[in-house]
Amino acid sequence: MSLPRILNEVNMKSQIETLSAKIETFEIKNNQDLESFRIEFLGTKGHVKELYAALKDIPNQDKKEIGQLINSFRNLAEEKFNKFKENLESVSISNDNFDCSRPGEINEVGSHHPISLVRKEIVDIFSRIGFSVSDGPEIEDDWHNFTALNFPPEHPARDMQDTFFVRKGENEMALRTHTSSVQVRVMESSEPPIRTISPGRVYRNEAISARAHCFFHQIEGLYIDKGVTFGDLKQTLLYFAKEMFGEQTQIRLRPSYFPFTEPSAEVDVSCSICSAKGCNVCKHSGWLEILGCGMVDPNVLEAAGIDSSEFTGFAFGMGVERITQLKYKVNDLRLYSENDIRFLRQFRASW
Numbered sequence: 346m347s348l349p350r351i352l353n354e355v356n357m358k359s360q361i362e363t364l365s366a367k368i369e370t371f372e373i374k375n376n377q378d379l380e381s382f383r384i385e386f387l388g389t390k391g392h393v394k395e396l397y398a399a400l401k402d403i404p405n406q407d408k409k410e411i412g413q414l415i416n417s418f419r420n421l422a423e424e425k426f427n428k429f430k431e432n433l434e435s436v437s438i439s440n441d442n443f444d445c446s447r448p449g450e451i452n453e454v455g456s457h458h459p460i461s462l463v464r465k466e467i468v469d470i471f472s473r474i475g476f477s478v479s480d481g482p483e484i485e486d487d488w489h490n491f492t493a494l495n496f497p498p499e500h501p502a503r504d505m506q507d508t509f510f511v512r513k514g515e516n517e518m519a520l521r522t523h524t525s526s527v528q529v530r531v532m533e534s535s536e537p538p539i540r541t542i543s544p545g546r547v548y549r550n551e552a553i554s555a556r557a558h559c560f561f562h563q564i565e566g567l568y569i570d571k572g573v574t575f576g577d578l579k580q581t582l583l584y585f586a587k588e589m590f591g592e593q594t595q596i597r598l599r600p601s602y603f604p605f606t607e608p609s610a611e612v613d614v615s616c617s618i619c620s621a622k623g624c625n626v627c628k629h630s631g632w633l634e635i636l637g638c639g640m641v642d643p644n645v646l647e648a649a650g651i652d653s654s655e656f657t658g659f660a661f662g663m664g665v666e667r668i669t670q671l672k673y674k675v676n677d678l679r680l681y682s683e684n685d686i687r688f689l690r691q692f693r694a695s696w
């Protein structure tokens with residue numbers, strides 16, 4: 346449709362008004378409508394071009410005003426065109442042109458870290474028999490990491506655990522070498538009966554290899570009440586071993602030494618990998634060491650303000666990496682902290 350001859354600026358203004366109204370009412374339902382709209386308003390012979398061409402006949406004093414009106418008119422046409430173009434493009438994906446055979450976009454599903462999985466499982470097992478979970482700081486003072494746990498100053502037992510020291514203001518602090526420090530904190534801040542486990546990260550100055558790392562994870566257990574016996578300790582650990590490694594699992598206790606327990610023992614479980622027949626993992630012994638334990642030394646109870654003539658208790662501590670190694674057959678400690686997606690992916694379905 347071509348414009349009637351434009352005679353003057355009054356005529357021009359009313360033309361722009363009429364055409365603007367036409368833009369508003371122009372119905373665009375599909376790509377064909379869109380193309381007709383483009384040709385009529387924005388094409389080489391469209392209204393926008395025509396109006397700009399007619400501008401040269403407008404008297405000079407009105408050129409500026411009319412020019413601006415034409416600019417707005419062009420913007421109006423372009424905006425409508427772009428808006429409908431976008432709409433039609435998105436509609437065409439969801440409707441007729443949709444290609445059902447196109448490969449989907451894969452969203453990688455994350456997984457929990459094996460250490461988290463096993464920590465959760467251990468916490469669940471002990472919660473079922475009434476143990477709460479407690480927490481303590483990783484940067485610890487000498488009292489909680491050593492002295493209150495019956496490590497005398499200069500005692501060689503402090504060398505059992507190669508400690509990282511850090512300076513905090515005036516004080517020399519340690520990165521805790523074990524979660525036994527949390528035992529002391531719990532005993533200091535609560536009254537027996539106490540039944541708690543304390544999962545957490547610990548640090549030791551060790552060269553990193555397949556079998557040792559400078560940080561790893563432990564879970565400490567503590568039970569203090571009137572009349573707690575070594576028999577209670579054995580029964581609790583047997584329950585844990587069966588829940589963790591299966592009903593057929595057996596345990597054995599070997600005498601050992603820890604400054605904070607008396608008597609002390611190391612606990613082995615029957616090898617779940619070879620059903621105790623003998624394999625590489627259990628070094629053909631049929632047994633695997635999983636934790637240290639004992640009756641809380643009366644000195645430790647007293648240091649934390651608990652009357653050792655009234656209360657007794659047991660404690661145990663286990664390495665989460667060790668339990669994870671047995672459960673998932675992970676034979677290199679370094680895998681836990683390398684963030685290798687091929688390793689981590691294997692635990693996707695395990696929570």
Ligand code: DAH
Pocket residue numbers: 522523524525565566603605606636637638639660661662663
């Ligand atoms: N703290 C010990 C370690 O890191 C483990 C341990 C042994 C904890 C005996 C205990 C225990 O509570 O009774 O090697």
